[in-house]
Amino acid sequence: MNKTSSAERISTDLELNLNRLKTAFGPSSDLIFKRISFQGIQAAAVYMDGLIDRQIVHDLLFDSIATLPDDHPNESLIQQLMAQDLSIINVQSLTDLGQVISAVLSGDTVLFLEHYEEALSYETCGGEVRAVTEPSSQIVIRGPKEGFNETLSTNVSLVRRRIRNPDLWLETMKIGSVTHTEVAMMYLNGTAKQEVIGEVRRRLQNINYESILESGYIENLIEEQTYTPFPTMYNTERPDTVAAHILEGRIAVFVNGTPFVLIAPTTFFMFFQSAEDFYHRTDVSSGIRFLRYISLFISMFGPSIYIASITFHQEMIPTPLLLSLASQRESVPFPALVEALIMEVSFEILREAGIRMPRAIGQAVSIVGALVLGQAAVQAGIVSSAMVIVVALTGISSFTTPSFNAALSIRLLRFVVMFCSAFLGFFGIAMFSILLTAHMCGLRSFGEPYLSPLAPLQADELKETFIRRAFKRFKPALLRSSSRKPN
Amino acid sequence: MKRIVALLVLISLCIPVTGCWNSRELTDISIVVGMGIDSVPHSDDYSVSFQVVNAGALSTQGGSQGGQGALPIVTYSSQDSSLFGALRKASRKVPRRLFFGHIQLVVIGEEAAKKGIGDMFDFFERSHEVRLSSTVLISRGITAEEVISTVTPLEKTPSIGIAKKSRITSQVWAENADTNVKQIINDLVGAGEPIIGGVKIIGDPKIASMEKNIKNSQPPSFVLIDGISLMKNGKLTGWLENHKARGVMWIRNEMKGTVMNLPCEEPGNSETVVVLRSKTKVKPSLQGGKPKFVIHIKEEGVLGETSCSDDLSDRKAMMRIQDKWAAQIKKEISATVKAAQQAESDVLGFGSSLQKSYPKQWKQMENNWPHIFSESEYEIQIESYIRRAGMRGTSFKRQMKKEAE
Numbered sequence: 092m093n094k095t096s097s098a099e100r101i102s103t104d105l106e107l108n109l110n111r112l113k114t115a116f117g118p119s120s121d122l123i124f125k126r127i128s129f130q131g132i133q134a135a136a137v138y139m140d141g142l143i144d145r146q147i148v149h150d151l152l153f154d155s156i157a158t159l160p161d162d163h164p165n166e167s168l169i170q171q172l173m174a175q176d177l178s179i180i181n182v183q184s185l186t187d188l189g190q191v192i193s194a195v196l197s198g199d200t201v202l203f204l205e206h207y208e209e210a211l212s213y214e215t216c217g218g219e220v221r222a223v224t225e226p227s228s229q230i231v232i233r234g235p236k237e238g239f240n241e242t243l244s245t246n247v248s249l250v251r252r253r254i255r256n257p258d259l260w261l262e263t264m265k266i267g268s269v270t271h272t273e274v275a276m277m278y279l280n281g282t283a284k285q286e287v288i289g290e291v292r293r294r295l296q297n298i299n300y301e302s303i304l305e306s307g308y309i310e311n312l313i314e315e316q317t318y319t320p321f322p323t324m325y326n327t328e329r330p331d332t333v334a335a336h337i338l339e340g341r342i343a344v345f346v347n348g349t350p351f352v353l354i355a356p357t358t359f360f361m362f363f364q365s366a367e368d369f370y371h372r373t374d375v376s377s378g379i380r381f382l383r384y385i386s387l388f389i390s391m392f393g394p395s396i397y398i399a400s401i402t403f404h405q406e407m408i409p410t411p412l413l414l415s416l417a418s419q420r421e422s423v424p425f426p427a428l429v430e431a432l433i434m435e436v437s438f439e440i441l442r443e444a445g446i447r448m449p450r451a452i453g454q455a456v457s458i459v460g461a462l463v464l465g466q467a468a469v470q471a472g473i474v475s476s477a478m479v480i481v482v483a484l485t486g487i488s489s490f491t492t493p494s495f496n497a498a499l500s501i502r503l504l505r506f507v508v509m510f511c512s513a514f515l516g517f518f519g520i521a522m523f524s525i526l527l528t529a530h531m532c533g534l535r536s537f538g539e540p541y542l543s544p545l546a547p548l549q550a551d552e553l554k555e556t557f558i559r560r561a562f563k564r565f566k567p568a569l570l571r572s573s574s575r576k577p578n
Numbered sequence: 579m580k581r582i583v584a585l586l587v588l589i590s591l592c593i594p595v596t597g598c599w600n601s602r603e604l605t606d607i608s609i610v611v612g613m614g615i616d617s618v619p620h621s622d623d624y625s626v627s628f629q630v631v632n633a634g635a636l637s638t639q640g641g642s643q644g645g646q647g648a649l650p651i652v653t654y655s656s657q658d659s660s661l662f663g664a665l666r667k668a669s670r671k672v673p674r675r676l677f678f679g680h681i682q683l684v685v686i687g688e689e690a691a692k693k694g695i696g697d698m699f700d701f702f703e704r705s706h707e708v709r710l711s712s713t714v715l716i717s718r719g720i721t722a723e724e725v726i727s728t729v730t731p732l733e734k735t736p737s738i739g740i741a742k743k744s745r746i747t748s749q750v751w752a753e754n755a756d757t758n759v760k761q762i763i764n765d766l767v768g769a770g771e772p773i774i775g776g777v778k779i780i781g782d783p784k785i786a787s788m789e790k791n792i793k794n795s796q797p798p799s800f801v802l803i804d805g806i807s808l809m810k811n812g813k814l815t816g817w818l819e820n821h822k823a824r825g826v827m828w829i830r831n832e833m834k835g836t837v838m839n840l841p842c843e844e845p846g847n848s849e850t851v852v853v854l855r856s857k858t859k860v861k862p863s864l865q866g867g868k869p870k871f872v873i874h875i876k877e878e879g880v881l882g883e884t885s886c887s888d889d890l891s892d893r894k895a896m897m898r899i900q901d902k903w904a905a906q907i908k909k910e911i912s913a914t915v916k917a918a919q920q921a922e923s924d925v926l927g928f929g930s931s932l933q934k935s936y937p938k939q940w941k942q943m944e945n946n947w948p949h950i951f952s953e954s955e956y957e958i959q960i961e962s963y964i965r966r967a968g969m970r971g972t973s974f975k976r977q978m979k980k981e982a983e
Contacts, residue, residue, distance in 0.1 A: 401603075401604055402601045402602065402603060402604075403599065403600065403601055403602070405602070405604070405607065405609075405677060405679055405680075406679030406680065406707065406709075410611070410680045410682065410738065411738075413609065413680060414609065414631055414633065414636055414734075414735065415636070416604065417604050417609060417631070417633035417636075418633045418634060418635075418636035420603075420604045420605055420633075421605060421633050421634040422634075423605075426603050427603065427604075513601075514599070514601075515599055516599060516601070518599075
């Protein structure tokens with residue numbers, strides 16, 4: 092489209108302005124021009140249908156503007172309009188066409204006046220948005236059931252309601268050379284470290300990309316540029332989680348158009364904490380947290396330990412169990428690794444299919460999956476029953492991770508460990524663990540070590556990671572900068 | 579950057595180059611659960627037999643071959659002058675690699691035991707695969723191969739069954755010792771002699787290895803654990819049986835429980851005491867160069883059964899039973915020590931207690947120890963306590979008697 096028009100100034104000729112706009116927007120039929128005249132002046136209001144709240148625009152045009160009293164004939168009309176008390180609608184005066192285009196695309200109504208070189212933009216955004224409902228992921232039993240929706244201002248307000256403190260600062264910017272998506276950074280001034288704030292801001296401003304459709308794009312563009320299977324930014328749909336992390340000194344990044352809010356910097360252990368842990372009692376929460384770490388271990392190493400024991404270290408299995416396993420494997424023609432891969436890949440296929448399948452046939456597929464994979468494969472002698480159990484347990488354990496993107500990484504790693512264990516038994520698993528731990532120790536997320544507070548060791552915080560301490564002794568101190576005193 | 583990637587690729591290629599290390603699929607190995615060592619007559623060779631699990635027969639899921647109806651074990655044997663040689667030689671008969679990581683039972687033939695067991699156990703200690711915790715038994719009257727070939731009801735793998743038998747009977751009846759390879763090696767190196775349990779087959783050994791042995795509710799042949807060995811310098815010289823064998827367990831402080839019958843005042847009836855806990859201390863002393871051993875036993879027991887008619891609510895009656903019990907134990911232990919001394923076989927652990935207390939004098943005695951042992955003096959002191967009389971006090975028999983009067 093004709094980009095040179097955006098730098099042009101508004102002319103006094105109404106028709107010229109309107110024609111330039113029409114050229115810029117092409118045949119877009121949702122750009123509405125409403126001509127009104129009042130006080131003897133021709134005027135036109137321009138807005139994008141769908142981005143505005145019709146009631147407000149109607150009230151604006153036909154009640155407020157059209158009925159502007161003719162009291163001060165000597166003052167400029169622009170000034171009179173700006174001085175008008177329009178309750179909560181903000182009024183701005185614009186001077187060039189680029190600003191007008193930007194305003195119209197943000198949901199404002201722009202008023203052009205004949206003979207005036209300025210245009211007024213009224214904030215009238217509205218339109219159809221999804222209601223604030225329960226988040227689809229990260230469900231809790233006890234806790235608020237509000238989830239973010241796709242509108243940035245709503246999301247920001249949900250967090251503001253929880254932290255009513257003037258130190259909660261919000262910085263907005265537009266990212267994406269084509270999409271001009273609104274992105275906002277929110278942090279608690281004085282708690283968050285200045286270096287981290289600066290780093291996040293710098294990385295956001297350095298994004299040179301055309302389209303930002305989801306926070307995932309932002310995540311990919313600003314995260315650490317090391318090759319790692321682990322996510323280095325946390326995302327969540329829950330306002331209470333975001334508020335909790337902001338209070339710990341982290342920075343939240345909101346992206347218009349998605350309910351998923353990013354949080355930086357991240358540690359590995361954040362992916363295994365759920366908001367619910369803090370709403371239940373400490374002993375119960377500690378137990379469940381332990382369970383999560385055990386499930387993490389099972390979901391990563393389950394099939395590998397089975398393969399390693401069966402193939403290399405048969406002497407480690409108790410004799411009656413070994414005899415039972417041996418009798419099951421008599422009929423299976425494949426080596427343990429191939430059997431494990433068949434089952435794991437089938438499970439992954441089932442899982443992916445389950446996400447995208449229409450609800451009507453969901454039940455049928457789960458029955459087919461259970462029957463086909465489990466029973467029939469065992470009876471046909473393709474896999475052994477023990478393998479089915481191992482794979483099922485592994486699969487279910489992987490669902491206990493509260494954060495979906497961490498679960499994805501672990502699923503991927505599971506296949507790598509399986510290969511390591513098939514070649515070198517427990518030694519292979521040990522080697523892999525050492526390499527993985529070394530890699531994770533060296534990983535940083537916006538300057539914060541990934542395995543903090545385990546490495547570097549902060550013994551005080553460590554108690555909060557694996558179990559939950561009682562609130563009396565609970566002091567969030569993670570990214571505390573020196574200016575804020577602990578409560 | 580390219581060099582780093584190339585280096586990483588080279589390093590990661592090292593992993594599959596090892597050829598999967600010592601990966602063995604379960605279908606490539608046959609698990610050996612029992613091993614029998616016999617001596618070949620008129621030669622120094624060993625005849626080694628293996629009890630191998632037939633995994634397919636144990637299977638409970640469909641699609642298996644070698645399936646239902648087949649016996650759960652198969653026995654193979656081979657001969658060679660060394661144990662390791664016999665193992666590898668058996669590969670000519672066995673369709674898979676033998677895997678010894680789960681050996682539960684080792685049976686030594688009587689003839690081989692008479693020739694000496696010291697040479698056999700080096701293989702067990704040196705091998706990285708064989709377990710040192712497997713039970714050892716000596717077969718009496720039959721070859722080890724015949725014991726290894728028996729099929730037993732109730733327990734699918736007979737070796738596990740026989741090993742369990744040995745362990746349980748040593749804990750509840752205590753006329754048998756449950757020793758494993760590690761203990762035997764320790765005893766061979768140490769001052770005394772090892773004690774090894776004996777095993778017999780009651781019934782026809784040929785039928786014991788056939789299917790009809792397990793398809794019968796009264797199996798025609800079964801395995802019996804009987805007796806404790808008497809050895810001299812690692813060679814089998816005789817057997818201790820019944821109550822004398824029990825004495826050995828007492829003196830070695832390995833008594834975990836047994837049952838003793840004590841006669842009543844009236845003839846023909848007896849009462850039974852169940853031993854709960856027993857602690858033995860053997861204190862050696864040297865008297866004029868000759869060793870003397872004081873055996874102090876502290877026993878706790880429970881009255882298990884009685885057909886006597888004493889009034890058990892009377893404290894004196896319980897004291898009488900206690901004294902009777904102590905006397906009975908003393909008798910049994912004297913008989914044991916005499917029998918061991920007669921065979922010049924220190925299975926009682928006297929040598930090791932003497933070595934601990936008098937190491938200098940022991941050095942002079944150790945070469946002639948079997949002889950010195952047979953002439954040592956001993957004294958037995960018994961402290962016995964009966965803690966309870968079970969769930970009932972005085973027997974109902976007393977009430978029966980009263981009504982009859």
